[in-house]
Structure formats: C-alpha cells, structure tokens
Amino acid sequence: MSDSIAVLAAPVIAIDGPSGSGKGTLCQKLARHLGWHLLDSGALYRLVGMAADKHGCAFDDEAAIAILAANLDVEFVAGEAGEPTLVLLEGEDVSGDLRTEATGMLASKVAVLPAVRSALLGRQRDFAKAPGLVADGRDMGTVVFTTAPVKIFLTASAEERAERRYNQLKSSGDDVNLATLLGEIRARDKRDSERELAPLKPADDAVHIDSSGLGIEEVFNRVLTEVNARLVSL
Numbered sequence: 001m002s003d004s005i006a007v008l009a010a011p012v013i014a015i016d017g018p019s020g021s022g023k024g025t026l027c028q029k030l031a032r033h034l035g036w037h038l039l040d041s042g043a044l045y046r047l048v049g050m051a052a053d054k055h056g057c058a059f060d061d062e063a064a065i066a067i068l069a070a071n072l073d074v075e076f077v078a079g080e081a082g083e084p085t086l087v088l089l090e091g092e093d094v095s096g097d098l099r100t101e102a103t104g105m106l107a108s109k110v111a112v113l114p115a116v117r118s119a120l121l122g123r124q125r126d127f128a129k130a131p132g133l134v135a136d137g138r139d140m141g142t143v144v145f146t147t148a149p150v151k152i153f154l155t156a157s158a159e160e161r162a163e164r165r166y167n168q169l170k171s172s173g174d175d176v177n178l179a180t181l182l183g184e185i186r187a188r189d190k191r192d193s194e195r196e197l198a199p200l201k202p203a204d205d206a207v208h209i210d211s212s213g214l215g216i217e218e219v220f221n222r223v224l225t226e227v228n229a230r231l232v233s234l
C-alpha cells in the first residue's frame with residue numbers, strides 16, 4: 001500500500017483515536033463550524049465488514065473482501081431537517097446496524113487486511129476538497145493524510161469510553177451490559193493497535209488530547225485553538 005506523501009487538494013484536519021474517545025461528535029461539530037467536508041473513515045470499514053458478512057466471505061479471504069471494498073456500492077442520503085443521514089449499502093438501508101459494536105468488530109476484522117486498506121485509500125483521499133476536510137479515523141495522520149497541517153490524537157480511558165457508549169446505547173433503548181462493553185472496547189483497541197499495517201498510534205506531529213473528564217465543548221475549544229494557530233501559519 002502506498003503511504004507516499006500525497007499532495008492535498010485542500011487543508012485537512014486529521015483526527016485519530018480509539019472508539020469512544022469522542023472523535024465522531026468532535027469531527028461533526030468541527031466540520032459544521034468550519035463549513036468543511038467530513039470523512040468518517042470508520043463508516044467505510046464498517047460498510048466493508050457488513051458487505052463481507054452479507055456476501056458470506058471468509059474474513060481471511062483478503063482478495064474477495066478487497067474486491068468488495070474497491071466496488072463498495074454505498075450511498076449517504078441526507079435526511080430532511082433534523083433527520084439523520086441514511087446509509088444505503090447495495091440499495092439496502094443499513095443505518096440502524098452501522099454503529100453497533102458487532103459491526104465495529106466486523107470492521108476491525110477487515111481493517112487488518114492490507115489489500116482492503118489499499119482499496120480504500122484513494123476513496124478516502126478524494127474527500128479532501130475545498131474548502132477543507134475534517135477526517136475521522138485511526139490512520140488519518142499517519143497514512144492517509146500524512147501532510148495534514150493539523151493532526152489531533154484524541155484518547156480517553158477505556159472505562160470512560162465504555163461508560164459513554166453504555167449511556168448512549170441505554171438512552172436509545174438498547175439492553176446493554178457495562179462489563180461486556182468494556183471487554184469489547186478493549187478487544188477492539190487491542191486488534192487496532194497491534195495490527196501490523198496502519199496500527200492505531202499517534203503521528204509524530206500530532207497534538208494529544210485526553211478527553212477523560214472533559215465535556216465536548218472543552219474538547220472542541222481546545223481543538224479549535226490548535227486549528228486556528230496552525231491554519232493561520234499556513
């Protein structure tokens with residue numbers, strides 16, 4: 001896979017970190033505030049995982065899953081005012097299952113396959129369009145957008161991340177168990193950090209922020225200060 005330095009068509013803010021660190025909410029808020037595009041790279045890996053599962057691929061069949069990744073038939077349909085975006089995979093509405101822990105685990109299984117990462121690389125880089133891009137993932141700063149002028153590595157303790165996820169699922173009426181969630185989060189962190197290719201790790205030039213005990217507004221303001229300082233000096 002090429003991790004060569006890509007010339008960016010627009011400025012990119014690369015935000016990486018483990019699941020539940022608050023990246024998703026932060027990236028959405030930042031993209032809205034700046035009026036920039038948003039790349040949710042995790043959603044692409046989740047969709048490939050779902051497609052592999054749907055087509056009955058073995059999770060070690062790298063060639064077959066890479067073909068699915070390269071030809072992923074996905075559509076994001078913006079909802080009416082206040083309604084969430086619909087995600088259609090091969091024409092089927094998968095919005096409900098996209099964010100579950102089970103789908104996260106499928107994503108992390110296909111994400112270890114080099115040919116799959118390679119197949120998604122160009123697709124992710126195409127999101128960098130004027131006026132700019134906020135990119136959410138695990139390897140945005142280390143592989144996909146190595147020349148991004150702003151790189152943030154957002155973490156939080158596994159316990160706090162499990163608790164946030166628990167409250168989120170509980171409020172949407174799901175029957176969840178905190179200890180099970182903590183176990184799942186730890187297993188996914190381990191798989192993501194220990195894989196050989198594009199492991200979850202901060203870029204050398206990333207700013208680290210630990211969001212444990214911080215509210216979204218505090219994290220947002222810290223990141224915005226970084227963004228303003230770095231983009232002004234471009």
Ligand code: C5P
Nearest residue numbers: 019041042043045107108111137138139
């Ligand atoms: O961010 P999210 O929880 O949606 O990501 C799901 C999984 O997709 C991660 O656990 C990781 O295995 C994989 N992923 C990745 N590289 C990215 C984004 C996500 O490997 N840039």
